[in-house]
Amino acid sequence: MDGDNVSGIEDGSAEHPYALISSAMDQAAYGDTVLVMPGEYSEWLGADMHDPMSMNTAAVVMRDGVALISGAGPEETTIHGYSTQGVVYFGDCGPETVVSGFRICGSGVGWGVRTGVFVYGGAPRIVGNQLHLYYPDIYCRGAATPTIAENVIGVDDPAMPEGYVYLSDGSAGTISDNVLFGAGIGVSTSLPLTDTLRVHANSVQGTDPSGSAAGVSVGPCDPELVKIVGNSVTGKATAIKMCGGTLRGNILSGNTVALEAAMACSQRDGIDAQMNWWGTVDSLAIQTLIVDCHDDASRPCVNFSPWCLDSECSSSNVQHLTWGRLKARYR
Numbered sequence: 643m644d645g646d647n648v649s650g651i652e653d654g655s656a657e658h659p660y661a662l663i664s665s666a667m668d669q670a671a672y673g674d675t676v677l678v679m680p681g682e683y684s685e686w687l688g689a690d691m692h693d694p695m696s697m698n699t700a701a702v703v704m705r706d707g708v709a710l711i712s713g714a715g716p717e718e719t720t721i722h723g724y725s726t727q728g729v730v731y732f733g734d735c736g737p738e739t740v741v742s743g744f745r746i747c748g749s750g751v752g753w754g755v756r757t758g759v760f761v762y763g764g765a766p767r768i769v770g771n772q773l774h775l776y777y778p779d780i781y782c783r784g785a786a787t788p789t790i791a792e793n794v795i796g797v798d799d800p801a802m803p804e805g806y807v808y809l810s811d812g813s814a815g816t817i818s819d820n821v822l823f824g825a826g827i828g829v830s831t832s833l834p835l836t837d838t839l840r841v842h843a844n845s846v847q848g849t850d851p852s853g854s855a856a857g858v859s860v861g862p863c864d865p866e867l868v869k870i871v872g873n874s875v876t877g878k879a880t881a882i883k884m885c886g887g888t889l890r891g892n893i894l895s896g897n898t899v900a901l902e903a904a905m906a907c908s909q910r911d912g913i914d915a916q917m918n919w920w921g922t923v924d925s926l927a928i929q930t931l932i933v934d935c936h937d938d939a940s941r942p943c944v945n946f947s948p949w950c951l952d953s954e955c956s957s958s959n960v961q962h963l964t965w966g967r968l969k970a971r972y973r
Contacts, residue, residue: 643881644962652849653934655718655723655887659679662683663676663678663683663685663701663702663704663708663710663721663954664685664687664703664796667703667704667705667708667710669700670705670708671681671707671708671810672706672707672708673707673708673738673910674707674709674740675708675709675710675711676709676710676711677711677713678710678711678712678713678719678744679713679714679719680712680714680718680719681718681719681720682720682721682722682856682948683701683702683719683720683721683722683732684701684721684722684723684724685701685702685710685722686699686701686725686726687699687700687701687702687703688749689703689731689733690733691727691728691731691733691762692762692783692784692861693727693762693895694865695704697727697756699705699725699726699727699728700723700727700729700730700731701721701723701724701726701729701730701748702721702724702729702730702731702741703731703733704730704731704732704733704735704737704739704741704766705735705739706734706735706739706740706764707735707736707738707739708739708907709738709740709741709742709745710741710742710744711740711742712742712743712744712777713743713919714743715743715770716744716745716770716771716772716794717744719744719745720744720746720747721744721745721746721747721752721923722747722748723746723747723748723758723821724748725748726748726756727744727757727760727852728756728757728758728759728781729746729748729757729758729759730746730758730759730760731759731760731762731971732759732760732762732764732766732786732788733762733763734762734763734764734784735761735764735765735766735821736764736765736766737765737766737789739764739766739767739769740766740767740768740769741759741766741767741768741769741771742767742768742769742770742771742964743770743771744771744772744876745771745773745885746758746759746772746773746779747773747774747775748775750828752767753791753854756781757774757778757779757780757781758773758774758775758778758779758780759771759779759780759781760781760783761780761781761782761783761784761786761788761813762782762783762784762786763783763784763785763786764786764787764788765786765787765788765789765813765815766786766788766789767788767789767791767792768780768788768789768790768791768793769789769791769793770790770791770792770793770866771793771794772793772794772795773793773794773796773805774795774796774797774805774922775797777804777805777806777825778807778808778828779795779796779804779805779806780793780795780806780807780856780885781808781810782808782809782810782811782813782815783810783811783813784811784813785811785812785813785833785836786809786811786815787813787814787815787836787837788811788813788814788815788816789813789815789816789818790818790820791809791816791817791819791820791851792818792819792820793821793966794820794821795807795820795821795822795823795965796822796823796824796825796849797823797824804823804824804825804849804855804937805822805823805824805825805826806822806824806825806826806827806828807820807822807826807827807828807838807857808828808830809828809829809830810829810830810832811830811832811833811883812831812832812833812834812836813829813835813836814829814835814836814837814838814839814867815837815839815840816837816840816842817839817840817841817842817844817942818841818842818843818844819842819843819844820844820845821844821845821847822844822845822846823847823849824845824847824849824855825855825917826846826848826856826857826858826859826875826878827841827846827856827857827858827859828855828856828858828859829859829860829861829863830861831860831861831862831863832861833862834863835863835868836862837869838867838868838869839860839867839868839869840869840871841858841860841869841871841873842869842870842871842872842873842874843871843872843873843878844858844874844875845873845874846858846875846881847876847877848875848876848877848878848897854883856879856880856881856883856902857875857878857880857881857882857897858872858873858882858883858884859880859882859883859884860883860884860887861885862885862886862904862906862907863885863886863887864886865885865886865887865888865913866887867887868884868886868887868888869887869888869890869954870882870884870887870888870889870890870892871888871889871890871891871892872891872892873892873893873963874892874893875892875893875894876893876895876897876949877895877896877897878897878898879898879899880897880898880899880902881894881897881899881900881901882894882900882901882902883901883902883904884901884903884904884911885903885904885907885913885942886907886913886942887913887914888914889901889913889914889915889918890915890916890917891918891950892917892919893918893919893920893953894918894919894920894921894931895919895920895921895922895953896921897931899932899933900920900921900928900931900932901913901915901931901932901933901934901944901946902932902933902934902941903932903933903934903935903942903943904941904942905938905940905941905942906940907941907942912935912942912943912944913934913942913943913944915932915944915945915946916945916946916947916948916949917948917949917950917955917958918946918949918950918955919949919950919952919953919954920946920949920950923949923951923959925947925949925959928946928949930948932944932946942967947959948963966967
């Protein structure tokens with residue numbers, strides 16, 4: 643499709659592409675790809691987005707099984723939502739449903755601008771986009787299990803709003819290989835997770851070290867379903883905040899608190915935080931970067947031993963010390 647087509651003839655061919663994304667979506671069937679030429683695309687469409695305030699508008703409403711792909715990438719292809727609740731909306735779409743290669747942004751006032759990509763249910767893929775000027779940039783509800791990968795989220799500028807991925811209503815899925823500036827990744831667990839949550843190989847770069855939002859924050863849920871592996875989180879007041887699960891191979895240096903075991907967690911099995919780089923090789927220094935049951939009995943305990951001895955985690959401390967034994971040693 644091509645927004646520059648003003649011939650009045652639109653059939654989806656190379657000679658007569660559709661001028662609007664909605665026109666192409668109306669004609670697309672499961673398994674089709676809508677290829678979008680460079681330019682800025684903006685519409686104002688109504689859709690049932692399950693919003694109790696009836697803010698149900700989007701610039702793009704995805705169709706199940708259709709891949710919406712930019713032919714030239716996010717530097718040249720923009721989807722702009724003017725006063726829309728969600729710029730791109732997925733409603734219970736499967737994994738064949740993809741949006742890739744766009745700059746996704748918006749402008750407006752009041753309650754009109756809510757999120758860049760809104761996922762309600764399903765397991766779509768959001769890959770290789772640039773998103774900013776939202777809070778959150780990607781918002782998932784309805785027990786969605788999306789794949790969110792290789793996106794640039796937020797802006798590397800302390801004066802600009804934070805970039806955030808937020809999952810709620812039991813939503814899980816895979817969040818991998820993204821670069822996030824500002825707040826980071828938040829998972830609310832008001833409902834049990836419907837699937838494994840994999841937070842893998844993301845780079846979270848804090849722009850406000852005094853801010854309250856953790857780089858990665860996961861509320862109380864089944865610890866067997868939480869896997870936070872191979873991420874880099876720097877420049878945050880708190881790098882990771884969680885109740886339970888596996889924390890492995892992460893770079894957690896340059897933060898005021900590297901790991902906070904959240905308060906009032908229902909599970910008491912503790913947090914498996916072995917084989918991470920904490921920015922130091924000294925066990926006493928590492929324990930000062932962790933807040934857990936030994937600081938406050940209402941928090942889960944953390945096992946951080948053995949730990950990495952360098953940022954590549956190519957070597958590790960061979961000791962296996964519990965936090966309680968470490969604290970006892972230094973008292």
